[in-house]
Structure formats: C-alpha cells, structure tokens
Amino acid sequence: MGIGILAGLYLLGGSLTEVKRGDSVQAADEPRPPAATSAASANAPSLSQGPVDAEYFEKKVRPILVERCQKCHNSQKAKGGLQLDSRAGFLRGGDSGPALNLLPQVLQYEGDIRMPPQGKLPQTELDILLRWLAAGAPWPQDRNPSTTPSPSTPHPQTPARLHWAFQPLQRPTVPSIPAGTPIQNPIDAFVLARLQAVGLNLAPEADKATLLRRVYFDLIGLPPSPEELDAFLNDAHPDAYDRVVDRLLASPHYGERWARHWLDLVRYAETYGHEFDFDIPEAWRYRDYVIRAFNADLPYDRFLQEQIAGDLLDDPRYDPQTGSNESLLATAFWWLGDAVHSPVDSRMDFADRIDNQIDVFGKAILGLTLGCARCHDHKFDPIPSRDYYALFGILASSRFHYGDIGDPRPLERLLDELTRSRPQAYSTAAESRGSGGDIIPPPRPGSAWRLGAKAWEHFGADWRQRWDATGLGLRPTGGEGFPHSGQEAEALSAALRSPTFMIEHRYLVLRVAGRQAQARLILNGLQLIRDPIYGGLAKQIDHGEEFRWLVFDLHLWPGQPAYVELLDNGPGYFAIREAWFADTLPPAETGESVPRPPSAALEKDPHRHRCLEVLETACRNRPRAPVMRDGPGRNERLFIRGNPRQLGPEVPRGFLSLFPAPPVTSSGSGRRELADAVLGPARPLVARVFVNRLWQHHFGRGLVATPDDFGAHGEAPTHPELLDWLAEEFITSGWSIKHMHRLIVRSRTYRQASQLPTAQAELARRVDPDNRLLHRQNLRRLEAEILRDAVLAVSGRLDRRLGGPSVLPYLSEQQVGRGRPPSGPLDGHGRRSIYLAVRRNFLPALFTAFDYPPPFTTVGRRSVSNVPTQALVLWNNPFFHEQARYWAERLHREQPQASLEQRLQQMYLAAFARRPDPEEVQAARHFLQQFPPTESLTAWTELAHVLFNSKEFLFIP
Template sequence: MQRTCRLPLFVLVALLLSLTIEGLASAADPEPAALEFFEKKVRPVLINRCYECHSSKNKEPKGGLRADSLAALLKGGETGPGVVPGKTKESLIIDAVNYGELYQMPPKGKLPADEIDVLTKWVEMGAPWPAEKDPSEGLTKDFDLARRKAEHWCWQPLKQPALPAVKNEAWVKQPSDRFILTKLETAGLSPAPPADKRTLIRRVYFDLIGLPPTPEEVAQFLKDDSPTALEKVVDRLLQSPHFGERWGRHWLDLMRYAESRGHEFDYTIPGAWQYRDYVIRAINADVPYDQFMTEHIAGDLMRTPRQNPEKKFNESILGTGFWFLGEWIHSPVDIRKDETDRFDNMVDVFSKSFLGLTVTCARCHDHKFDAISQKDYYALFGYLQSSGHRLVRFETQLAEEHLARELADLENTWRPKIAAAIAGENAAGAGELAKYLLAAREAIQSGNDAAAIAKSQQLSAIRLQAWLAQLAEAQKNPADPLHFWALIAHDAKAAEPTRLAELVAKLKEAPEAATYQGEWIVDYSKLPANEWFSNGVTFGLAPVTTGTLLLGDGKLSVAQYGAAQRDAIWNKLVIDGEAEAGKLAYPRAGRTIRTKTFVLKDGPVHYLVKGAGHVYAAVDSHAMLNGPLHGQLIKETGGNGETAPRWITQDLKGYIGHNAHLEFTPKGEEDLQVLAVAQGATAPPLPYPLNRVSQFAKLLTANESKDLSSLAAAYEQRFVSSSKSLLAAHVDPQLDVAIQAQLLNLLVAQPALWSEPTTGGQSAEAELLGKTSSKQLQAEYQAAKQKLVAAGPLKSQVALAMWDGSSVDEHLLIRGNSSQKTTGPLVQRRLLEAIEADLAAGKTVPTSTLSTTAATPEPTGSGRLKLAEKLTNPRNPFPSRVMVNRIWHHLFGRGIVPSVDNFGVLGQAPTHPELLDHLALEFIADGWSVKRAIRRLMLSNVYQMASGGSALDRSQLAIGEQRDPQNLLFHKAQLRRLEGEVIRDSILHLSGRLDSKQFGPSVPVHLTAFMQGRGRPGSGPLDGDGRRSIYLGIRRNFLSSMMLAFDVPNPASTIGKRNVSNVPAQALILMNDPLVSEQAKLWAKRSLITKDIAPATRIERLYEEAFSRPATSDEIAAANEFLKTQGTEYGVAADSLSTDERIWADLCHVLMNSKEFVFIR
C-alpha cells in the first residue's frame, strides 16, 4: 500500500507539537455568544415549558425545583440537581425532557426534538446563564427603555474626543497612536518596538490580500529606505484585485454566506455566488460603506442604482441577496413557524452585522438586558413581510426597463397619430352608419341581393356585405353592442312600434350582476399604481387599461377589458444561470407579476385569466417548494387556444388565516392575461362584456328607440362620438367605458365596415385627402419599434434579490409563538425605538460626506429605503462604530469592543471608547471609505509594533505580561493564526498552482468518501482547480473538512469573530491531507526547475517563499540533514540528493507544517 507521507515519526511528532499552543484558561464569565444562545434559544423554552410549575411565581414549586435561575437549577429539588454543567447524563432536566425512567416532563407531552436538542447543547456548553438577580428575591424592574439606554455606553451619541496628550510625542504617527499610547503610559508601559521590515511586509500582505509576498517583493521593500516605503506597499495592495477577495471573505462571514439551503437535501441557492462576486467588486471599488449598507437593505429601490463600470448592469440590487442566504426548509410542517424562523435569522444577521446588537433576543419577550423591546423585533419583521424573494435578471434589468420605457414612449407618440388617421378614415363611414344598418335589415328581411340593395341606395356593396357578416356574429353574442340591432334586423315585426318597444323593454330588463359577497384582491382594470408589482418587463410597465388602442405587431385593436398582459416582445428572454429546484423551477426571473399580500379567509381563491401560465400562491413567503407538502400552492392555467378569459379556482383552504400573495408567470412563449383575483366561496360573476349580457340597450332613451330610423340614428350618433373620442385620444365620459371600448374596437379592427380600400391598400378617404393612411403610419411605427427591439438585451444571468411588495405590518407574537391564535397588536415598521428617538431629536455629529442616493419617505411598499436612510444617518451611532471596530479587529486580532457582533450589555465593553468614537467620526467624515480607514490604521505605529521575539527584551516582555496579560491595551502586536482560506491559498501560492482568475460560478467542494448524505453533490477537484478559497463552493451539508478544522464558521448566522481553536486535526490535515502533500510536490518540482543550484541556496529560496525571511545557518544544516535522511529512506544516491523531487517534496511538506507558516507575527 502506498504511503501518503514518508516523514520520520520524530518529525511528525515535532510538527504536531509545533502547532500546539497552550490553551487559554477558561474565562470565569461565559462568552457573549454563549449567553446569546441562552437568551435566544434556552430561556424561551424554560419560560414556555417549565415556569408554569417550576418558578418563583409558584409558592411551592413542584418537586422543590425551580427553573428560573441557574442557582436554583444547580441546587435542584427533591431528587437532586436539575443541571450539572457539561454533564448531560447527570442533569435531571435532560433526563426528564427525554422521558427517562425517573421523570417525564412536561407531563402534557414530550418536547419537540429541536427543543430537547437546545437544552442538551446548553448543558454541554456548561449551562451559561447571565448574571442577574434571582427572581425569588423579588420582582425585577419592568422594562424601562429610557433607563437601559441611558445606562449603557453603546446607545450614547458619537462624541468627538479631544486628542490626548502623550509624553512620547515622537512615537505618534496617526491620531489613533495617541489613544493607545496614553493608556500605555498611564499603565506604566511602553509600546513594543517596531517590527522588522520582513515581518511587517508579511503582515501587511496577509492582512490586505491574504497571500504572502514573493521574495522579490520583500527584497524591493527592504531596498526602499524612504519614509514612505510602507505607504507605497499599502497603497499598491489596496488597489490589488485580491484586496476584495480577502476583505470580502470577512464580510461573507457576517452574511452567513453559503450556496445551498441545508436541511435534508441541501438544495442549491440559485445564483448565490453572484452576491459573493458583488461583494468583492464593491470592496475593491471602495463603495462608501453607507451606500454599501443601503444597497443591502434596499438596493432594489434606489432611484439611481450603482452601475457596473464595465458592463453597465445594476450592482445595487445584488446587495439585497444577502437576506436570502440562510438555511431554508423545503417542506415545513408548520409553514408559519418556518417563516418566523427564517425572518428571525434575517433579523439576526441584519441587527448584528449593521448594528452590533442581538435584537433577536427579543423574539419572545423584551430583551432581558438591552434597550430593545419585543415591539422593536416585530417592527423589523414588517419589512420582511412587505418584501418578497425573487431571482432578478440583473445583467439586463436596467437595459430592459430602459427599453420598456422607450417602447412606451414610442407607443404614446404614435398612438394618437394612428388613432387620428383611423378616425379620419372612418369619420365619413361612421356618419353613414344608419343607412347601412337599415339597408342590412332590408337585405335580411327581403332576402334580396345585398349588392342590388346597395346599388339602389347608393351604398358600397362591399361595406354592406361586411355589415351583414358583422350582424350575424353580433346576433350570437348578447354583449356585442350590435346585438340589439342584430335581433331587430332578424325580427320581421320589429318595425312595428309595439314590437320594437317590447324588444327594448326586454333587453333593458336584463338582470344586473349580483354584488359579489367575497373579496376582490386585485382588479387590473383599475389597479392603483402602488399595487403594480412586476419582476421584469414581460407584462410591461403597467396593466393595459380598457379602451386602450393596441398597436400590436400588425393588427390594430382596442382593449375590451383591463388586464396585466404579457407582451410578446419579451418572448425571447433567455435566463443564463441556475434555477430554483423542484416545482418552482420554471423560468420566473423577469417574467412574473405578483399581487399585494392578503389574508386567506375562505380557502378558494379565483383568478380571471386568459392563456397559459403558472400561478404560485406564496403562503407565508414560502419559496422552496420541493417536498411532499404544499404542492397545492402551485396552479396552472389553461391555454389551448382560449378565446376569452375565464375564472380558475385554487383551493387553499388548508391555509386559512395565513398571509399570501400570488405570482403569475406565463408558460413558454404563450400569451397570458390576468384580469382579476378574488377570494370567496364561489367565483365572482364575469364582468361585462365577458358575461355576455346586453348593456347597450340600457343606454337608449325613449326617443331614440321609438322607431327603427331613430334607433339607427342613435347607433350612428354613438359611433360618431366614439370616432371623435378616438381622434381626441381619450374616452368619451358620456359613454360607458366598456361599451365605448367595443365601439372603438369596431372602428379600429374592422376597417371594411367604414371605408372601401383602394387597390393600393389606402382608404379612399385618405387617398382623396392626400393624407398618410393608418396602415402606413402603423408600418412606420412597427419599423421604429423593431429598430428598438433589435438592439434590446435578451440574455441575462440571474441573482437573488428583494422584491418590494405591499405594506404589511407584523403582529407581536405572544412569547414568540406563531401557532397561538391570539396575537398581540400590530407593530408599525420602523428601526429600533431607542435609535429612532435620537434621529428624531436631531442629535448632531460633524458633517459627513454621505454618498447614498437621497431617500425620501415612501408612502407605499415595504419602506426599506426609508429604513436604509435611518440606518445610514450619521446620527445613528451604531453602523460607524460597528464597522470601524470590525476593521480594527481584522488588523489587530481583537476589536476595541472584543465582542464585535454584540455591543449590548452581554457583550464586552470597549477598551478604548474615545478611540472608537474618534475612528467612527473620522470614518463618516471621510466619506465612509473602508480603504482609507484601513490605510490610516496600517500607517500607525500601533499597527507596526512587533509581537514578540527578539524585538522585545525579556524585561519589557515581563512587564507587559504582568500589567497587560491579555494585551487589552495593545502594548504589542497580536500573534495571529491565519484563517483556513489563507492557509490553503498560501499553499497553492507556494506550489505555483494558484489561479488568480476572479469571479464566476464556484468550484464544487472536493468530497471525501466520508462526506455522505442526502443531496450529495458531485465532487470537485482536489485542488479546487487552483482557485482561491473564496471561490470554492460552500454547501451547508458538505463543508470542507480542511476549512472546518481551521475554524471557517458554519454559515448559520453572523460571525464577525471566528473561533481560533487548537486541535490535533489541524496538524493532521497539514500532514496527511492529499491536497497538502500534492502541493508540496508541485512546490518542490517548481523549485527544481532551475538546475545547478547548491542545496543551501535552494533551501534559502524555500524559506524566503514560505516565511519571507532567509533560513538561518542552523535551519540550513537541519534541512540538509533531513534531505540526507529522506534520501536514505527512498534509496536515493548521494549525487542525486540535490535533484530528487521526492525528498525535496518532503522538505516542502515540512515547511508547510511549521507553526511559522500558519501564523502572522
């Protein structure tokens, strides 16, 4: 059997030990993340499941056990302690909820598995519980937002501190140096001396681009003795395309970035990688952070979105994809609870990432410690209720919308011209209508030849024949305005006044449609502008209104009813990219409209549609229809050459009481019209003229219907009026809109009724007047239209994005329970009350250079743009503080506020609060530039200090360890281990295999034989095609074992501070992983390309490449000895030791396994 690694045992043990760092003693206080887990997960279970019988509210808690304090649980009840931290088998509470032999709690029924898992994990974590007053000692104070806000530092407005005076002025390079130095001097400490230039350039490279410098880059830096040497390096790396890859990975940790949904089958998140690429591009472009935040919250609503400088696509909308990167359940049993869990995750990511607050701890009750109420939590829910999920054609979205507006403008320009031409051509014909109606009746009653009758009355035989055909059709359709005359024409006695009066009375007595007892959700014939929600322009920019002159692609008509109508211009749209899995896999991006959100009340929902399409009822915002449940949310409409709209019913009775909106998407290239949506026990009656009920007769006055001549004249008068309204391009208010649309359609769509064309196709009237005919005008319009369309975009990639919907506020859920029938009050959408109060009060900070597109109050929709405006308001102290603290954390190894995601009471206080505010205000005043903030800190003396080693003498080290053992005062640089991605990228960099290609679909993760499970994807190549780690696929159920070992976070929620563990798996991976050994071989092969180099020189080069420093004489001697030992192991002749790839590969492998390789000094 082939050996993976042939390193001697003593070398392996030495390497394992070299990676071992003495573990830090466990802190007495629980970590903020552990306390957050308790507040979000554990306390709600205890309150909802245990307090009824086991709390201080009971005079005699059952069994003597209380579960409302840690001390009470540790003390236990009659049979022993309820909890033994870290020991689930000895904790009675765990035995009880698992229905063990001693107890079965709660007695009403066993807890759901997920709640048992929460309690088990909590005990395993050591039962973290925040320090608080025991409830048995008396009631705690009521929630007092103002008091909490006043008592905690993070709610205080930004305040520009005075720059502190220091003794050692010569040490100060940047203002930040003063804040650090003054505390060091107060503590009797001196800052560490500067790091040597080799250490410094290595640190800068890893911090800025996540790759080591080449020996040549190090040599160039060493040669540069100018005061700006470091500044040049920093500026160059800030402009490197790799900067965005390095700092983009930091941001993706906050957004719990992944490319699959997790749960059972780990379905792909379509286009997730587009968000990753957006982040990298934005960071490289130094998009101001306030704009970056706005793009995340409401990039789809920005009035002037940021465009990609090269391809001109909409960058801003891509930011909203972060909302949908969380784990989803594909077939939830409780669809409403699933929604609240998804929203909880979205609020968690939003509040931690941008505000540094644990808002989701207020899901079930007011926050136990912070100035965050339960209403605050549900106020944020409303923004999510008012917004939906979609895939957007982001590459062509702006171009398509521009083209749609151009086409609309073109129509608006040509429509009155064509309408005027038609009116002019038909005016004379409309004035002769009475003659033709009477002549047609004569022809029908007499049976005489129509041509002869036409000749005798000096009428056109062609037109009279056309009228006879038209009346034959009208006789079949009671809704046709000519239906009444068709009946008269075929009734021999209609000329008699009594018979005519009888016919008129009969038609006038036709019953009116009964008032619908159900609820109209949408009526596209009279839709308010703020209820038009379209993903793309397939349905145009608005519904077609009744009476609109439709120019079409060659045949003119007038819209008989209002509808959202698919425009065939967009039939050839192509989607380039991934689609949703399962039943929603049909192409929806750019081709879908949705209704407002409504509450399902009756069960049956009815759609008045014509054509073929898909209808998706998005109940409780569910959008992953892949499992055995909820299949009834999909409905398909017919097609099959339908000639008229019809009601289609979808049964949703299983979701009564739930929120829903409906999404309509055409099938393939088929036509789809959506007229209305209603809900009720039965479908509404069809509206006129679809109901085939005569209406025209009801418009006639007694005088107009006294005889046939008067009746024919009444028809003529109304057609003449319609012709004039066509000329004026507006509907005659004296006529019913639907009836006038019918009259207009006869004028427009049936030219043979009104004029006789010449051989050249132009009407006789137009030819006589020397005017351009309507046909010629329409041909010119079609040519102009095709010219626009020909240049239009058709193919686009898709990405996740928000889709703004109707305004919806969320109810406060009592105890966070979505299944309870009783809910709390509706909570209006807003930012946290404590923040909004300061914004309203107008507390000021120095003027900032705001870069976002100005946001104005939104009367409709979700209100996310207004939320973004509040978030980025310079008076809001959180975003700027949180972001500069994150930057400090990544550059110095620990934030000024160590709990980077939690500025609240359960987090850690800032070590240098004045510095934090100084940096935050500087950040705002500097245009929210992340690059400039990083540059300023890197050029400080604080950043450039040494971390230890020979640069610090023993006495200085001893004093520092004694007075600042955790380096909270930053008396030296922090020794930091590289992240898993950087370690892997550095290995590829050394081997020469690193592919610097940017962007594009992720490379599938390499799967080992042990990575099994449902939804297992195809395995990617071992080396990931040499791509940087940020471009490797991240599938929730199949995460890279190497990345997990080196603490790449599980993408569940925001992680601004990664764990830094020290486990044997890390050393074992570097020793045994096939990727590492393969890259070691490639590194060796690359180093041996140049022949006739002494082994010592080659060893020097390897050390320079791996550690950015030359090897010492002892290291060269040890390496030579190692080469000889390995040569003996492989049986290599002495004269081949300098060229044998195997032994050099082993040496390269050893260097990759050294502690120095994976740490920044």
C-alpha cells in the same frame, strides 16, 4: 511519505509545535482547545445548527421554561425544591439532585419522575431543551432573577443613553505624548497613553520582512512573492512601506480578502441546507458584488443603504463591466439564510426566517442581539419586544424575487423604438383578431398589484383599479382589460404579485394563458423552496394562448396571510384574465384565447420586426439573482412568547425606539425609512461597530472584544476614546473603509513586533497579561481559506482571476447525504477559496478543521481552536500532498541548475518571507540525503510538505 514527514519535522526543529520567528510573550491570543462540554454527549449539539449560547437560551429555551415549567417551579412555588425561573435556582437543583443531570431523563420519560406531568413535550421543544442541556445549559446571569418582563410591561433596563454604545459621538482630544516618542498618527497617541499609565511602552517595530508578510496577508490575503520581498527590503526610501500599503489597497485582491469578512457577517452560503441542500440560485453574484464594492471603496453608508433597501433607491448604481444593478443585487443580503425544505408548520417557519433576518441585521450592522426580543423584552438592553415586531413588519412586507438585475437602460431604448412603431402594428392586429377584447396592459406604480421588470413599463392604460378595490380582485367587471407579459416581446421577463390577503376560502381561482411561466401561491411571505412535499403551491403555465382555470386548494392554511405571483422568466409569457376566491370549483372552460398581435402585423412593419429581433438578442443571458422587492405595507401583531399562533396587539412598523426616528408612513414595506434611520439616529453605533471590526481583523481582537454585541451583556471597549475617535474619523472621511485601513496599518501600534524585549516582558505579564492594552502585536493564525490560498500561491497553482460562478468544493468519499453535489477538483481549479461554492451541508473538511464558521447567523469573530485534527489535516489531506508536488515540480522547472542552497532559499522566502539560517540548511541537506538520487523530486516534495506543516507557515507574527 509519512516517514519522510516525520523525519523532516524532527530535522527542522519540530516546527509543528513552535514558531521559528516571533514567539509571543504569552499565549492569550494563540489558539486554545475548545471548552469541554457536558457529559450528555449523546445529545451533543451539531455545528451545522449553530452555537448553543446565551442567545440560544433567550430565543429558544427560556420561552419553553416560562410556558411549560415555571408555573410550578418558581421562586414562590418551588415544587420538589426546584426553581426554574432563575439561573441560580437551576444551578442549585431540587430535592432529587442537580437539574442538569436529571432533566434529560425526566423530560424523555425514562425514569420514575416524568415532567411535565400532563404529557411529554412536543418533539421540537424536547429537542431544543436536550440540545441546550447537552451543551452545558448556558444561562446568562439574570439581572433580576425573580422577574421576567413581558412585552406589555415597561422595560426595566437602565436608560439607553447611560450605556456607552448608545451615546452620541464626540471627537475626543488626542492625548499629548512627549516629544521624541515614536508615533505615526493619533492611534498611537491613544494607545501609548494607556500603556505609559501602567509603565509599559510599545514593543519595538517588527523587522521589515515580518511586517511585509503581515500587511500582505491582512490586506489581500496572500503572501508576498520573493521578488516583492526583495524589492521592499532593498527600498530604503522613508515612504517605502506607505507605498506598499497603497499598492495593496489598490489591488483587486484586496476586495477578495475583505469581502470574506463581510460574508461571515451575512451568513453567506449558496444552498439552503436542510434535507436536500437546494441551491440558492446565482447567490455568487452577491459575493462578487461585495468584492467589487470593497475594491471601489464604496462608502460604507452607501453600502449599507444598498444592503437594506437597494431596490428602493432613487439613484441605483450600475457596474460598468457586468451591467448589473449593484444596488438591487445588494438586497440579496436578506435571502442568504438557511431554509427548511417543506416546513410542517409554515407559520412558524415564516417567523423563524424573519427572525434570522432580524438577527443578522442586528448583529452585523448594529452590533446588537435583537433576536433576544422575539419572546420577551430584551433581558439586558433597552429593546422591548415591540421594537422587534416593528422590524418584523418591515421585513414581512418585503418580498423575495429571483429576477433580472441587468442594466435596464438598453432595454428602455429598444422599447422606446417599439413604442414609436406601435400604432400601425396594433391597428393591423386589432383588425385581424375581431372582438376578442382589448389588451389593457398594466400598472401604475403605487397600486396594490405590484410588478417587476421591463415587460410592463411602456404601457399607458391601467387595468388594476377595479381589482385593487376588493383586495385580490374577484371577477373583474366594467371592462375587458388584463395584463399580458408578452405583449411587447416574449423575451422580456416579468413578475406580477397580488396584494397580501388572508386565506378565508377553500379555493383561489385564476384564469390564465401562457407558456414557460409559473403561478405560485406565496404562503406566509417566504415560499422559497421548490417542490414542497405538501404540494400545490407552484403551478406551471404552459398551455399556450387558451385561457384556462388554474386552481389553488387552500384548505390547509385557513387564516394565514398569502399572496399570488405570476412569473415569466423569458422567453415566454403569461396573461391573467381573472383572479377570485371561491368555496366551489370554477365552471367549465370557455375556450377563449388570449389575443396576441399576429405575425402578419410584424411582417408589414419591418422596422418593428428588426427592433424585436434586437430586443430578443438583448434579453438573452441577462444576469439574474435573488433580490428583495417591496410589497404592500402591513403591520405585524406581537407574538406572545414568540409564538406566531398566539397573537398580541398590532405593532406599527418602525425602527428601534432607543433611536428616535420618524414612523413608517409609506404604503410600502418601510425598508427605505429603515435605511435612513440606521444611518441617521443610529449612525454613532453603526460607525463604532464597523471600525471595531476593522480593528479586530488587524489585531486579532477588537477594541470591543464582542464585535457582534455592543449591548450591556457585551464587553466594554478597552480604549473607549480611541474607538470614538476612529468612528468620528470614519464618518468624517466620507465612510471610506480604505482610509481607515491606511490609518491602522500605518500606525506604530500595528507595526509592533509580537515579541517583547526581556526587560519589559515581566512587567507586561503582570499588568497586561492578555495584551488588551496592545503592548505588542498579537500572533494570529491564518483562517482556513487564507491558508489554502497561501498554499496555492506558494506552489504556483493560484489562479488570480476575479469573480464568476463558484467552483464545486472537493468532497471526500465520507461526505455523503441527500443533496450531495458532484465533487469538485481537489485544487478547485486553483481558484481562491472565496470562489469555492459554500454548500451548507457539504463544507470542505479542510475548512471545518480550521474553524470555518457554519453559515447560519452572523459570526463577527471566528473561533480559533487548537486541536489534533488540524495537524492531521495538514499531514494527510490530499490537497497538501498535491500542492507539495506542484511546488517541487515548479522548483525543478524554474531553477533546473540551482544548488540546494539556492532552491532552499527560494522556498523559505516564499513560505516564510525570510531566508533559512545555517542550521536549517544543514537539516534540510541531511533530510534530502535520505532519498536516493533517482527520487530527487520525491525528496523535494516531502520537504515542501514539511514546510506546509510548519507552524511558521500557519501563523502571522
């Protein structure tokens, strides 16, 4: 087969190395090889750990240098001639030579010089520095190398309002363009004005076939079929293209295409990574939520409200098809990060997880690198550390919940029926249980003990006031009431969470009853991973109606914040009678049982019995997902140099100080106020960031080339007036994403060819070599997932169903390790790539070869490398061989009597949206003749594989 491929590539013009149609004038936007790394390859950074860049330096490296090195190696006291308080000093090195070459040996105590002299660095710090050095030691240019601002000093940066990204929006005047200039909308006027100022013009419009293929891939991520191409080419109506755009925006595949871009921003994955790559249960439901939101053109401001605080909105949305609470489901956004299985330092792990949430929130929504302010005031932007910890307190006051996201209204109606029938059943039950004590069910909203789910909502009495008065509750006195999650129906799920407390005693003691329930101690707010190796934080409740002691031993975590939660995922129940702290173990068991309505009571009330049966049925298979729930508001103290064990002053919860917003005054986390601030004073920045992302995905480069960094260290916009006009138009349109798509893809700027006329090419090379002024369209490579989807579409194996649980990815025999799942089918059952499970430790080789981003933080612009591995994957990966065979079989099946020219024409239309020219027909004929007539299917399979390997298949001109 390899010989056939080589022959095909030769005969078809070496198509791995050139694009048949639409070559670019220059290669600025084409893939480039990755930058060379330092010679210290033994410590080369792993892709799975995320990038080693300026942000990595600010968040991880600089705090170590300040703490461990700069006391002796600074501009005033440079021992050994080495200064490590500035980039210039590091690059210059010391008396012994360049620091980059010597530090790995010095830090690892491998030579005569050993630093720090008082003892080798802890392994975690050593790993950070070695990884940084191996990556070439990126160190951003210092504004003032001699100073390192501390959280307590005034921030030295230029006033915020002087930076373009933080200024209010003012709708710019659309430039005046001479009559007769071919423009479609104001976008073209802004672009053309810049071009004409340097003597350039827009490139000619792309031919119809190229344009159709481009807009199909951009809007739905699939190629047009030969039939769709013919229909467009034969449609001479002036609005033929506009109607295609409207049809694609209305396609359900539009949501699949654009959801993937958002998932890159929120580091979407379905496992936690680390050692065992445990599942994030039901994470795929968030993916489907995003697809539905894009398809429905959910206004972007509402979309963001739901991501940040969907559980706190007064008007939650429900999906009419699935019945899921869309607003609640959106908050899974916060929980998609990686997680350590069993952290040795739980407090540091807590800080790192919240840091990831702040980092993703800042980059994805605000286009700001907020994580740089964890250890010190931001070096470039007006973001003091206090702002970072104001956000930290909001997120630390929120709680993870894996719970019911179904529409509660059907259950409410059934519970209303039960409420109306309750008196008779309860009186009978009370007679039969004697003096066991009243069940006084739970809580009013706003009390410190917090509930989740419908099991609680139809009770009137309140048992919690005497518990709340002392924090966790101690031994309840003055009554016998207690919460019972199964009092109405065991099928109902429920959660009960205590206030946050500081661990000051050896034991936490609960007296509980129940079955198929769980009690968990949530240490530092984020105990997400099951079966911790240090043990004891999760305990099953499955001993039935008898109250028994359940004891948590807390001696390993004195002084750390925690709360306790009881979970009933239905069917099952729990009841809790007491909760208190102690320095000794509890007394002997009492043998007391939880009073429950006996079955005899139900038999005397057939109506209630029927209601319960209906309720049990309604509770089965209700959707569940990881979501955010509010906890009691609690301010965080500032971490000195980012260390959670070195605490500074308390910081009130709130938003960034550069955007004036009311302080958080609610008793909850403050996420609702955060959402209001993001869409209030920060609205201009939010709009600029998102329209820039749209622009980038349509042109290959944003108006701001650093889409995740609109701060002073990012790039300035190439067309600032156009950016502001788009942002203002976005807001005015009601934050309609589809409206912005229409504007962009209908513009004459978007519809340009990627190839320039010879007369303009030389001038363009001189005045706009990187095409920043958009004198032509950019040549763009298909992303890994879209390449795979295009292959499936062309071969005829694409399954176009929407949504549902993910398909396990295909894994080769070489992909081994802990947590390895069973390999999925080679073609993923034909599902689109967005429905392949994203397992952090086991990403498909096809994806990683084509720059699929490791899902650890926001990636607003994927890398586009050009390395031999990609050609080898296209050539050797069994997926391409299999699909080439399916494509050949499809041709034989659908066109059994077709001539060679007819089949070849169909193949070229499907793969390239064009017909083959005579030379290509002749080359294909000669290629096919190399195979005996008995191997006709093999010959066409080889030819199909050659077309998959062509650069024209891989690129969008």
